[in-house]
Amino acid sequence: MNRRELLKMIAAATGAAMIGGEFLLTGCKANPDSAPVAFTDENIAYLDEIAETIIPQTNTAGAKAAGVGRFMTVMVIDCYTREDQEIFRKGLDILEDECNKMHKVGFMKATPEQRKQLLIAVDKETKDYVKRQADAVNVQGQKEKQGQERNTNDFKKQAMPNHYFQQLKQLAIFGYFTSEKGRTEALRYTPIPGKFEAVIDYKKGDKAFAGLT
Amino acid sequence: MANNTYDAIVVGSGISGGWAAKELTEKGLKVLLLERGHHIEHVKDYAESNKPSWEYPHRGGRTQKMIEEYPVLKRDYPLNERNLSFWTVDKDNPYVEKKPFGWFRGYHTGGRSLMWGRQSYRLSDLDFEANAKDGIAVDWPIRYKDIAPWYDYTETFAGISGSKEGLPHLPDGKFIAPMEMNIVEQTVAARIKEHYNNKRTMFIGRTANLTEAVPGRPTPCQYRNICSNGCPFGAYFSTQSSTLPAANATGNLTLRTFSIVTEIMYDRNTKKAKGVKVLDARTNETLEFNSKIVFLCASTFNSTAILMRSATDVWPDGLGSSSGELGHNVMDHHLKLGASGDMEGFDDKYYSGFRPNGIYIPRFRNLPGDEKRNYLRGFGYQGAGSRQNWSRQVAELNIGADLKEALGEPGKWTMGIGGFGEMLPYHENKISISKDTKDKWGIPVLEFDVEFKENELNMRKDMVADAVEMLTIAGVKNVIGQDQGCEPGWGIHEMGTARMGRDPKTSVLNSNNQVWDCQNVFVTDGSFMTSASCVNPSLTYMALTARAADFAVKELKKGNI
Numbered sequence: 001m002n003r004r005e006l007l008k009m010i011a012a013a014t015g016a017a018m019i020g021g022e023f024l025l026t027g028c029k030a031n032p033d034s035a036p037v038a039f040t041d042e043n044i045a046y047l048d049e050i051a052e053t054i055i056p057q058t059n060t061a062g063a064k065a066a067g068v069g070r071f072m073t074v075m076v077i078d079c080y081t082r083e084d085q086e087i088f089r090k091g092l093d094i095l096e097d098e099c100n101k102m103h104k105v106g107f108m109k110a111t112p113e114q115r116k117q118l119l120i121a122v123d124k125e126t127k128d129y130v131k132r133q134a135d136a137v138n139v140q141g142q143k144e145k146q147g148q149e150r151n152t153n154d155f156k157k158q159a160m161p162n163h164y165f166q167q168l169k170q171l172a173i174f175g176y177f178t179s180e181k182g183r184t185e186a187l188r189y190t191p192i193p194g195k196f197e198a199v200i201d202y203k204k205g206d207k208a209f210a211g212l213t
Numbered sequence: 214m215a216n217n218t219y220d221a222i223v224v225g226s227g228i229s230g231g232w233a234a235k236e237l238t239e240k241g242l243k244v245l246l247l248e249r250g251h252h253i254e255h256v257k258d259y260a261e262s263n264k265p266s267w268e269y270p271h272r273g274g275r276t277q278k279m280i281e282e283y284p285v286l287k288r289d290y291p292l293n294e295r296n297l298s299f300w301t302v303d304k305d306n307p308y309v310e311k312k313p314f315g316w317f318r319g320y321h322t323g324g325r326s327l328m329w330g331r332q333s334y335r336l337s338d339l340d341f342e343a344n345a346k347d348g349i350a351v352d353w354p355i356r357y358k359d360i361a362p363w364y365d366y367t368e369t370f371a372g373i374s375g376s377k378e379g380l381p382h383l384p385d386g387k388f389i390a391p392m393e394m395n396i397v398e399q400t401v402a403a404r405i406k407e408h409y410n411n412k413r414t415m416f417i418g419r420t421a422n423l424t425e426a427v428p429g430r431p432t433p434c435q436y437r438n439i440c441s442n443g444c445p446f447g448a449y450f451s452t453q454s455s456t457l458p459a460a461n462a463t464g465n466l467t468l469r470t471f472s473i474v475t476e477i478m479y480d481r482n483t484k485k486a487k488g489v490k491v492l493d494a495r496t497n498e499t500l501e502f503n504s505k506i507v508f509l510c511a512s513t514f515n516s517t518a519i520l521m522r523s524a525t526d527v528w529p530d531g532l533g534s535s536s537g538e539l540g541h542n543v544m545d546h547h548l549k550l551g552a553s554g555d556m557e558g559f560d561d562k563y564y565s566g567f568r569p570n571g572i573y574i575p576r577f578r579n580l581p582g583d584e585k586r587n588y589l590r591g592f593g594y595q596g597a598g599s600r601q602n603w604s605r606q607v608a609e610l611n612i613g614a615d616l617k618e619a620l621g622e623p624g625k626w627t628m629g630i631g632g633f634g635e636m637l638p639y640h641e642n643k644i645s646i647s648k649d650t651k652d653k654w655g656i657p658v659l660e661f662d663v664e665f666k667e668n669e670l671n672m673r674k675d676m677v678a679d680a681v682e683m684l685t686i687a688g689v690k691n692v693i694g695q696d697q698g699c700e701p702g703w704g705i706h707e708m709g710t711a712r713m714g715r716d717p718k719t720s721v722l723n724s725n726n727q728v729w730d731c732q733n734v735f736v737t738d739g740s741f742m743t744s745a746s747c748v749n750p751s752l753t754y755m756a757l758t759a760r761a762a763d764f765a766v767k768e769l770k771k772g773n774i
Contacts, residue, residue, distance in 0.1 A: 054612045060621075071272075078276040116613055123611045169612070173620065177603040178272040180265065186621040187603070191265065193436040196566035198393035203561065208602055208623040211437055211567045213266045213273055213295065 037085045039073040046092065046108060047072050051172040053115045060185035068175035075171055084162055091164020098122060119165075126165040133160040183210045219245040219467070221765075222489055222504040224474045224519065227324025229738040229754045230510035231452030231460070232367070236762035237508070238465035242769075245502055246460070247472040249494060249511070250301075250320030253327065255453035259443025261295055269294050288315045289703050291328075296442050299328050307658055309647050314661035315702035316514070322470060323452040324512065325705070328441040331421040331449055331569070332595065333373045334748035335364050339382040339580070344744050347589050350542060350638040351714040353743045354724035357384065363756035370459075371450040371755065372427040374570070375419030383575040383748070390424040391417045392570050396562040397598035397626045401687040402572070408686045413577045418595060420570040421450035421752075430454065438567035449569070471495050475656060477507055477734060479524035479532055485733045485774070486532075492654055506733045506765050506774060510758065513707035513739035514543075514644055518659055520711065520721075520728070520736075521646050533711060533721045533728045533736075540645055542638035542712055543663045544745040546704035550673055551594060552680035553629030554692035563600060563623055571597040574630060574683070576747055578675060588671040589637065592747045594680060596630030628689050632676035635747040636701075637668050638709055663701045706750050708742035726761040733774040735761045 039047075048069030055063040063069075076088050095118075099107045102121070103114045110118070137160075176182040183189045187210035220242035223233040234246045256262075266272050273294050275287070285303045286292040292300075301318035308316060319325040338357045345352040361384070368387045376391035394402060394417050402415040422440070423433040432446040440449050447454035460466040471494040478487040478501065488503035509516040517540055521531035528534045578591035601624030610616040642663040650658045673696055681694040714720020717729035722741050728734040737758035739750055746753075768774045 055617045056614055058614050058617060060617075062617075074270060075274070078278070079271055079274055081277065120611045127608075173603060174272065176617075177620065178266040180267045183266065186617065190565070191263075191437070193566035196392060196434075196436040196564070196568045198564055198568075199396045199399075200563050200565055201561060202563035202623070205622070206563070207621050208600070209565055209567075210602075211439070212264065213269075213439055 037077055037080075037089060039077070043092070044069040044073060047168075049108060049115065050095070050119070050168055051175065053112065053119050054169055054172040055176045055182075056112075061181035063172055063176045066176050066179035066181040068172055068179065071175040071179070072168075072171045075175075076167075080167075084167065087162055087164050088167050091168065094164060095122065095168075122165045123169065126163045126169070129160075129163045130166055133163075136160050177210075178213075217488075217501060218503045219243045220504060220769075221245070221506045221508065222247060222502055223508040223510055224489065224516070225249075225324060225509070225511035225738065226322050226452055226457070226468070227319070227510065227512060227738070228326045228329070228452065228751050229758045230324070230508070231326060231456030232755050232758040233508040233510050233735075233737060233762055234460040234466055235456040236759050237766065238460045238463040240762070240766045241463075241465065242766065243465050244460070244467070245504065246466060246468045247474055247489070247491060247502075248322050248324075248468065248470045249473045250322070250470065252322045252468075252470045253299075253443075253453065254322075255447065255457070256443070256445050259445060260298070261442040262439070262445045264442075285315055286317060288700065289317070291317050295439075296328060299441070299443075305653060307650060307652060309650055309658060309660040311660055311662040312664050313700045314663050315700045316661070316707070317702070317705050318512070322468070323457070326451040327443055327453070329451075329751060330749065331440065332573070332749040333368070333371070333375075333386075333419050333421050333752040334573075334575075335384045335386055336360070336746045336748065336753055337382045337384050339576075340744060340746040340748075343590065344638075349589070349744070350640075351712065351716070351719045351743060354713050354715045354720075359724075360753070360756050360760065363760040364752065367752065367755040367759050370427075371421050371455060371752075372423045372430065373419055373421055373752070374424040376416050378414065378416055378575075380414070380575060382580060386419070388419070389427065392420070392422075392424060392568055393417065394572060395564045395598055396559050397556045397628055398572050400556070400559070401598065401628055401684070401689065404687040405574075405683055409577075413574065413683065415572050415574045418570045418573045422569050423448045429458065434569065436566035436568060438569040440569050472500075473654060473656070474511065474519050475499070475522060477509075477519060477523040477532055477731075478503075479527065479731060481524075481527055484731065486731055492656070494654065497654065505769060506735065508758075508762070508765075509734065509736045509740075510738045513710060513742075514659060516736050516738055516740045517644065517710040518646065520734075522657075524731070528730070532734070533730050535730050536714075536717060536719055536721055538640070538712060538714075538719060539721050540710050541640050541643045542709040543642040543644060543661075543701070544636045544638055544706075544708040544742065545663075545701045546706045546745065546747065546749075547634045547636055547665055547669050547673065547699050547701075548632060548704050549699040550677050550680075550694075550696040551596070551629065551631035552677065552684050552692055552694040553627055554684055554689040556598065556626040556628050556689055559626050571595050572630075578679075586671075586675060588668045588675070590635040590668075590672070590747065592632045592634035592672060592676050594630040594632050596628070598626060598628040600624055600626050628684060628687070630680050630684065632673075632680065633704065633747055633749070634669060634672050634676055635745050636665065638712070638744055639666060642701075642709075644710055661702075665699070665701060706739070706745070708739040708745050708750060711736050711740035712743045713741050714743060725764045726757060727774075732768075733765075735765055737761050 048064040051063035051068040188207045226248040341353045375388040377385040434448040473492045491500045520533045523532040574594040576591040603620040605624045677694040711721040713722045
């Protein structure tokens, strides 16, 4: 069913909610005083390489070919809160520093293997952080529930700020699998299925179906 | 003036207004259909109906600018990049919230028939007798037998897909072929049925999507599941796909958009409405239109607001207010809670196509002969089983080709159900006309004073607990129950404020949807609901609109109105 909260609820319950999901579905109050964040072509090239490391070219297009770097900047500029924009900007510098620390070379000059090694380490650190963040949100949610019998959706408030690599990874995945290349190459794109087959056989390796949106 | 005279005026072009226009024109009346918003032409104006995800700048998401501009819509799913043009702009259409109320509106030809959830269920005598049995509010003036033939009639035209289940409290209808449940849904349904010994059942949802051609609509559903962007195949029921073409075909219909009805013109000598006053939303010009009968189908609250602004020289609180109930007994369904989890053992099965429908678990609490709960009435569930898509997290995979390949495949099966609970009609839950705030046309806006009470809150505990229990019994793993909290209005099933009843002293409308105080005015949108049931209400608006139109024309012919 496409109506209402169900998929959202499933997503939340199974831990699939992403920052993408978070701002897609709830958003936060915009700060009207915020200076608009801007990105250079260099930034976009850097983002393309980060995204390509997360979703590389294989026998199907990778994130760079799908234009994910530019897409990320659109999302950060238009959809992120001021707070998340700042985390994102600072994160790009932090990642560069981490790369220099690990490989004695900046990200753009690092080899694909070095980039991958770096992001695996950062990803691990991020997963630990996200787990602590989820625990904190749960604690806060419990507290608020105890305080008021009728909770009014407030307990989704963030207890800890988002992690920059959580943002990067989610935007890369979201950007790729909603792109034309991602949908038509890495998924089975069926814009007009014409029929519904309730039960079909599936074997490991078969791609998932993807519709228009 | 002759140009401005019709046999009937229908206010509002959504689900109810479309039906009123169809029925009245087909019975030979010259009808003026007034719509306060802009026109949306079937298919041609569905700008997003064939747009792939990558053509949306934010891939369907919401921007900070949208969040600022839509302080109401942002509270729930309607605020998104996909069909934003179908939702009313909050800043142009303010209202006052004494207590939180989410009012999600669609001001254009077709109203919310373009974006509705399409789930279509009949009320039963469990619902029609409920108020009388519980001693709550007032008794419905009708019973199931009065409306059953009109359900038959409207279902047959609208095209409702569903399965016959033989349940007394959720009557079967004139269905076209049901959609199918997938393997996990079939499994869960069988296990629930067995465990509860048929006392609880789960089956495919009943939906106004065409699984086969119906007269005038040759193309069935193409299983894209993006109905609420508008369907280029006309494969779900909307004013545009269904009732408007039928009304137009008679040659008796005039549709006028940008027409905000400010009041009904009441003649105190004849005790009848003469017609309506219209404010042109573009020119701010005031126009008068005359008719023998008026059908108010402007959506719950807006129909009542029109009544409140009418005949105030006779009744200070407006036409239909003599009972003291106009504007009272606001209802919605309460939702945003349920349970979900993972289903193991079906990794070799999948489905193809995107089904615009889920499963339904009809009410099983407080049925006749059951133990009584600590609340009145009950709830149903809607839900679905599905395999996760790329947006899932794959904990064991970090980054790179393995992650990409894994996300390109369907993930584990999940099964989730969400509750829709009945809300009782409380006199003190009300809307009224604001004394201070006006909209940009100078029309005083509505004030909302509505809340859920103990009955709803007690019911919500069962709604989560029962969901968890049923999924667990069905073999679903890692089941998590959740109450996300809900504001009145979020069900987008606004009901009440001009209830039907048996006595003009305690109700606004009689058993034929006539305003007791002005019998050539009919209200046939959700305003008329005397109680809310727990099922999706639109089909009942269709049936009672067709019934009232039939009655109105017969009364006209007899010279009674």
